[in-house]
Amino acid sequence: MSEQPAKKAKMDSLETAKSFLQEWEMPEFAKKMKNVPKHRVRLANMDTPIHRWNIPGVPDDFELYVKRDDMTGSTLTGNKIRNLEFLLGDAVVNGNESVVTCGAFTSNHCRTTAVASAQLGLDAHILIRGGGEKVPMRGNLMLSRFSGASLYRVPDTVTDTGFYDRMVQLSNKAKATTGKGMYVIPIGGSSYPGLFGYINCWAEMMNQGILDRFTDIVVTCGTAVTTGALAIANYLTGSKLRVHSFSIKRPMDFIYGYVQESIDLAGLDCKSEDIVSACVDYIGEGYGKNTDVELDFIRNTADTTGIFLDPVYTGKASRGMVEEMKKNPGRYKGKKVLFLHTGGIFSIYTDQRFDGVMTKEGSAADKVMYWTDGEPPMTTILNHEQ
Ligand SMILES: Cc1ncc(COP(=O)(O)O)c(C=O)c1O
Structure with missing residues (x-):
């Protein structure tokens, strides 16, 4: 029988996030x-x-x-973590316990938001488009999922404005049902x-x-x-x-x-x-x-x-x-x-x-030398079929 996923301990859910917060002075x-x-x-x-x-x-x-x-x-x-330091700072200062953002299923920004949120103890919600019917759980998306983000697959026809509207809807619903704020981060952290x-x-x-x-x-x-x-x-x-x-x-x-x-x-x-x-x-x-x-x-x-x-x-x-x-x-x-x-x-x-x-033939990466026994194959370049 598989184990139940661990539940996040939540006393004051912003306690961890606040410990990362610093005042910032404009250069x-x-x-x-x-x-x-x-x-x-x-x-x-x-x-x-x-x-x-x-x-x-x-x-x-x-x-x-x-x-x-x-x-x-x-x-x-x-680059996205530098922007997120300010966006998540804004979210935390304003008492939000969760964030929502969006992007392509391959998005670096979404992965960075998911990982950073997990480090801060915030819940991350991520709207994604692309990747076909069964989105491949690889690369950035795998890390987003690994770090506990909730993923929402939306139709590919959803535009950037459509993305934004849905995020606002989700945030409003979260506020209405839990009483807690969900901070909206536009596509690519571009606010x-x-x-x-x-x-x-x-x-x-x-x-x-x-x-x-x-x-x-x-x-x-x-x-x-x-x-x-x-x-x-x-x-x-x-x-x-x-x-x-x-x-x-x-x-x-x-x-x-x-x-x-x-x-x-x-x-x-x-x-x-x-x-x-x-x-x-x-x-x-x-x-x-x-x-x-x-x-x-x-x-x-x-x-x-x-x-x-x-x-x-x-x-x-x-x-x-x-x-x-x-x-x-x-x-x-x-x-x-x-x-x-x-x-x-x-x-x-x-x-x-x-x-x-x-x-590809001739590429340096193709230089795998198979050495079963005997002298080192210093000059022999064999390909994978041999
Ligand atoms: C690896 C990488 N480089 C560059 C950019 C572009 O940055 P910006 O959205 O600020 O133009 C992105 C955006 O997602 C990115 O993930």
């Missing part, structure tokens, strides 16, 4: 911004390192570095408090010398919240770098529109087109879909540098960044480029899409 450079959060929960590992990154294809006259935000945590890896994750990160990067060391910073664009924060922070510190945002899904007008909304909410006086350079040329076959060229790029990068990109976000953006260095070097302000690695590693495990890439 000096951003003091002009309005509607600033005063708290956050501390969950991410930081400062994350910056180091040289010699990925294949970078032209000789460029120097590429990487900011390792794939190291903000193990199961909390990626205003989330922006402060990368305002704060900019202060961290200033301490790491980015204003003097680099001419350009490159980021992957999903909901554009990370893009908006970097663009605003760069603007507030004298626009020393050019901020490049490589979209994996959204069109140009969405990106500039979202960044403009953030600028307006912050009470600043600038135009999004002047503070960010968006590129939509590397979306490829669409959100979550990959060509062989993209998968090869990801494998080559891991193979030659030991850094894993993900197929949905960072793989596409960094490939775009390298292609643009070759084809349109003039779009960069200079030659010292910093790529912000925003994580996403668990998407490698969502399905079998990398299997063909790993076993």
Whole structure:
């Protein structure tokens, strides 16, 4: 007979969460911004390192570095935990005992919300779309489930607005039935408090010398919240770098529109087109879909540098960044480029899409040498069939 799942001990369910809560002071450079959060929960590992990154294809006259935000945590890896520190801080300060968010079944943001909530002792509710009738419990989704989140599969036709409406409905129902608040986090953590994750990160990067060391910073664009924060922070510190945002899904007008909304909410006086350079040329076959060229790029990068990109976000953006260095070097302000690695590693495990890439003839990953007995097979490369 299988054991019953353990029930969470709940005296004051916010006790644990409150122990992670800290007051937050706006970095000096951003003091002009309005509607600033005063708290956050501390969950991410930081400062994350910056180091040289010699990925294949970078032209000789460029120097590429990487900011390792794939190291903000193990199961909390990626950019989203920085935003969630503020969003969950807001949830806790306002007495919510649960949170609801939404995304694709492969969503990094949903996984990060589920894991972070479990660490804080909050209940997480997650609305997902995609993944077919029987959603594969792998990769990010497996971790969300593992960390106790309640999952709600909605029809694929549900739009981002539809997602939001359903979350509000769920939150209202929770309040009506339990009397307790359920905090609503929009898709990708893309509400205003989330922006402060990368305002704060900019202060961290200033301490790491980015204003003097680099001419350009490159980021992957999903909901554009990370893009908006970097663009605003760069603007507030004298626009020393050019901020490049490589979209994996959204069109140009969405990106500039979202960044403009953030600028307006912050009470600043600038135009999004002047503070960010968006590129939509590397979306490829669409959100979550990959060509062989993209998968090869990801494998080559891991193979030659030991850094894993993900197929949905960072793989596409960094490939775009390298292609643009070759084809349109003039779009960069200079030659010292910093790529912000925003994580996403668990998407490698969502399905079998990398299997063909790993076993392709001649790929380094195919170099499995079978050594049954006798001398070490130093030079013999055998394939799996032998
Ligand atoms: C790994 C990864 N990189 C980049 C992004 C894009 O960040 P943003 O939504 O802030 O544009 C996401 C969003 O989900 C992500 O999961």
